[in-house]
Amino acid sequence: xxxxxxxxxxxxxxxxxxxxxxxxxxxxxxxxxxxxxxxxxxxxxxxxxxxxxxxxxxxxxxxxxxxxxxxxxxxxxxxxxxxxxxxxxxxxxxxxxxxxxxxxxxxxxxxxxxxxxxxxxxxxxxxxxxxxxx
Amino acid sequence: xxxxxxxxxxxxxxxxxxxxxxxxxxxxxxxxxxxxxxxxxxxxxxxxxxxxxxxxxxxxxxxxxxxxxxxxxxxxxxxxxxxxxxxxxxxxxxxxxxxxxxxxxxxxxxxxxxxxxxxxxxxxxxxxxxxxxxxxxxxxxxxxxxxxxxxxxxxxxxxxxxxxxxxxxxxxxxxxxxxxxxxxxxxxxxxxxxxxxxxxxxxxxxxxxxxxxxxxxxxxxxxxxxxxxxxxxxxxxxxxxxxxxxxxxxxxxxxxxxxxxxxxxxxxxxxxxxxxxxxxxxxxxxxxxxxxxxxxxxxxxxxxxxxxxxxxxxxxxxxxxxxxxxxxxxxxxxxxxxxxxxxxxxxxxxxxxxxxxxxxxxxxxxxxxxxx
Numbered sequence: 110x111x112x113x114x115x116x117x118x119x120x121x122x123x124x125x126x127x128x129x130x131x132x133x134x135x136x137x138x139x140x141x142x143x144x145x146x147x148x149x150x151x152x153x154x155x156x157x158x159x160x161x162x163x164x165x166x167x168x169x170x171x172x173x174x175x176x177x178x179x180x181x182x183x184x185x186x187x188x189x190x191x192x193x194x195x196x197x198x199x200x201x202x203x204x205x206x207x208x209x210x211x212x213x214x215x216x217x218x219x220x221x222x223x224x225x226x227x228x229x230x231x232x233x234x235x236x237x238x239x240x241x242x243x
Numbered sequence: 244x245x246x247x248x249x250x251x252x253x254x255x256x257x258x259x260x261x262x263x264x265x266x267x268x269x270x271x272x273x274x275x276x277x278x279x280x281x282x283x284x285x286x287x288x289x290x291x292x293x294x295x296x297x298x299x300x301x302x303x304x305x306x307x308x309x310x311x312x313x314x315x316x317x318x319x320x321x322x323x324x325x326x327x328x329x330x331x332x333x334x335x336x337x338x339x340x341x342x343x344x345x346x347x348x349x350x351x352x353x354x355x356x357x358x359x360x361x362x363x364x365x366x367x368x369x370x371x372x373x374x375x376x377x378x379x380x381x382x383x384x385x386x387x388x389x390x391x392x393x394x395x396x397x398x399x400x401x402x403x404x405x406x407x408x409x410x411x412x413x414x415x416x417x418x419x420x421x422x423x424x425x426x427x428x429x430x431x432x433x434x435x436x437x438x439x440x441x442x443x444x445x446x447x448x449x450x451x452x453x454x455x456x457x458x459x460x461x462x463x464x465x466x467x468x469x470x471x472x473x474x475x476x477x478x479x480x481x482x483x484x485x486x487x488x489x490x491x492x493x494x495x496x497x498x499x500x501x502x503x504x505x506x507x508x509x510x511x512x513x514x515x516x517x518x519x520x521x522x523x524x525x526x527x528x529x530x531x532x533x534x535x536x537x538x539x540x541x542x543x544x545x546x547x548x549x550x551x552x553x554x555x556x557x558x559x560x561x562x563x564x565x566x567x568x569x570x571x572x573x574x575x576x577x578x579x580x581x582x583x584x585x586x587x588x589x590x591x592x593x594x595x596x597x598x599x600x601x602x603x604x605x606x607x608x609x610x611x612x613x614x615x
Contacts, residue, residue: 131385137392144402175381204384206377206432227387227425230395 123241124166126150128158128184129173129202138171141230147237155179159187162197168241174203185220194219198240202226247308248301255297259290266290307332311341322355324348369439376435383428387421394418430562434545437569444486444574451516451523452480454491458514462498471502471510481516483523483596485574490594493567493578494525497590500563501529504588522576524593533584542580543568567592 125147129135132153139149150167152158156179162170174181181201188194201215204226212223221240224233266286273279307330317325330341396402397414406414436442455475466473494514501512510530517524534542541547546561571578576594 131388133389134385134392137389137396141392141396141402144396204381204388206380226384227391230392 122146122148123168123237124148124150125237126152126158126161126167126170128152128155128171128176128181130154130176131173134173138233141233142237145234155181155184159184162188163193168198169237170197170199172199172201174201174207175205185215185218189218198243200224200236200240202228246305248305251297251301255293259293262286262293263290303332304334304337307334307337307341311337311344315344318348318351323352372435372439373441376432376439379428379435380432384425387425387428390417391421391425394421427562430566433566434562434569437566437573442569442573444489446484446486448482448484449487449490450480450482451477451525454487454494455514455516457491458494458498461495462502462512465502466512469502469505469510470508471505471512473498473502473512473514476513476515477517479518481518481523481596483594485594486570489570489574490525493570493592494527496563496567497527497592501527501531501588501590504531505529506531519593521595521597522593523596524591526589526591528587528589530587533586533588534580534582535584539580539582543578 125142127135127138127149129138129151130153135151135153139151142149150161150165152161155176158170158172159179161167162184172181172184181203185194185199185201188197198221199219200222201212201220202224207225215223221243222236224236263286266283269286270279270283273282310326310330314324314326314330317323324345327345330337332338332341394414394417397406398411398418400406433442455477459473459475462473498512498514502510505512513526513528515526515528517526543564545565547564548561568578571592571594574594576592578590578592580588580590582588
């Protein structure tokens with residue numbers, strides 16, 4: 110019990126970057142996370158997200174895989190190329206059909222974790238806590 | 244087998260020899276020397292002529308036949324007529340034979356071409372199906388994210404404030420329906436994968452007792468609530484090599500159906516297992532209203548509903564049993580139902596103890612974080 114309390118305290122004022130092209134999703138996530146007293150930054154495409162990642166440190170990055178043009182995979186590839194992937198805590202999330210193998214592969218490459226859409230906000234919350242405390 | 248050439252040579256050789264021999268005999272026995280000489284020369288000429296004629300006939304027959312045989316062998320390898328009109332022959336029968344062969348070959352070529360076109364079209368359709376299924380997955384699931392998110396937020400007093408009873412009920416209803424919709428999308432995708440043979444099985448050794456106890460544990464709360472009996476029935480523990488999650492999915496689906504269809508207070512559901520040589524047979528039996536023969540045959544079809552009236556009590560997409568069938572058949576097994584009206588209904592499924600799965604390509608993950 111006390112451990113959960115501590116980690117909840119720790120997650121307060123986390124800086125979270127959300128990279129997703131769907132504005133309804135980003136709006137819902139920021140509404141929820143700001144109610145949970147987190148600080149959210151939003152990027153609506155991969156390129157923008159990548160620039161923000163390189164400029165500012167975030168405690169956790171929520172990265173949508175399926176985006177038009179510069180998608181989540183491209184973001185991961187770019188970070189990988191610049192040896193930056195392992196410096197960041199990235200949770201990929203997607204509604205696409207993706208195999209367990211592909212997900213495992215992403216984790217092997219250095220992505221911290223994954224979550225599949227639709228997202229249960231409680232699961233998301235605990236995943237954020239876990240990832241931030243890693 | 245005797246080649247034509249040798250046969251002809253033997254026959255003509257023997258007849259030439261006989262003619263030549265008769266010429267000599269004639270020469271030696273003839274009274275008139277000049278007549279004997281003429282006969283001898285004549286016989287030598289006839290014998291030589293026969294031999295030469297044979298050589299000519301045999302080559303003009305065997306050469307084109309050999310070539311034809313070669314072409315045929317080639318055709319059976321490549322399915323293509325090569326060296327068309329290359330066979331020159333004066334023998335009418337061989338000419339006809341070759342012509343018929345080439346005509347037939349051309350027809351076969353055309354049939355194969357058409358067939359390949361169809362195969363390509365089918366492959367294309369399969370690709371489109373896969374694309375469609377991933378489109379469905381993405382496009383239908385995406386709007387569920389904000390719906391589910393906001394509903395869950397509304398359900399939490401500390402986030403968006405306290406709701407009155409009516410509002411709370413409404414939000415809870417939205418939540419339940421959203422989860423149902425999400426499950427339905429999942430079911431549609433699973434069905435699609437089964438159709439495409441893309442459902443992957445993760446097999447491991449499992450103990451059937453664990454499987455049965457797990458199910459009892461899962462359904463006990465509902466059974467208690469509905470005041471019905473649920474029991475497990477098996478003699479000995481058996482270890483099998485199969486996909487635990489998928490078997491559990493089938494078993495759970497059948498058990499849930501059984502519980503739904505028995506009467507409260509008097510209902511009785513038995514789940515069990517029977518050993519049968521290389522196979523293992525599971526069953527789920529209930530004392531519900533039963534399923535008529537007419538419904539039984541369509542029961543495992545996609546989107547089939549026994550009760551299609553708007554008043555029907557049980558929801559469900561009509562995909563549950565179709566998925567069960569797909570999974571069991573994918574595991575190399577069989578699923579069927581036996582029912583006695585108003586007495587009992589038993590669903591059986593039989594799988595090999597050491598299953599050799601028919602389908603094999605890696606499956607897209609269906610596990611939702613939401614279920615964990």
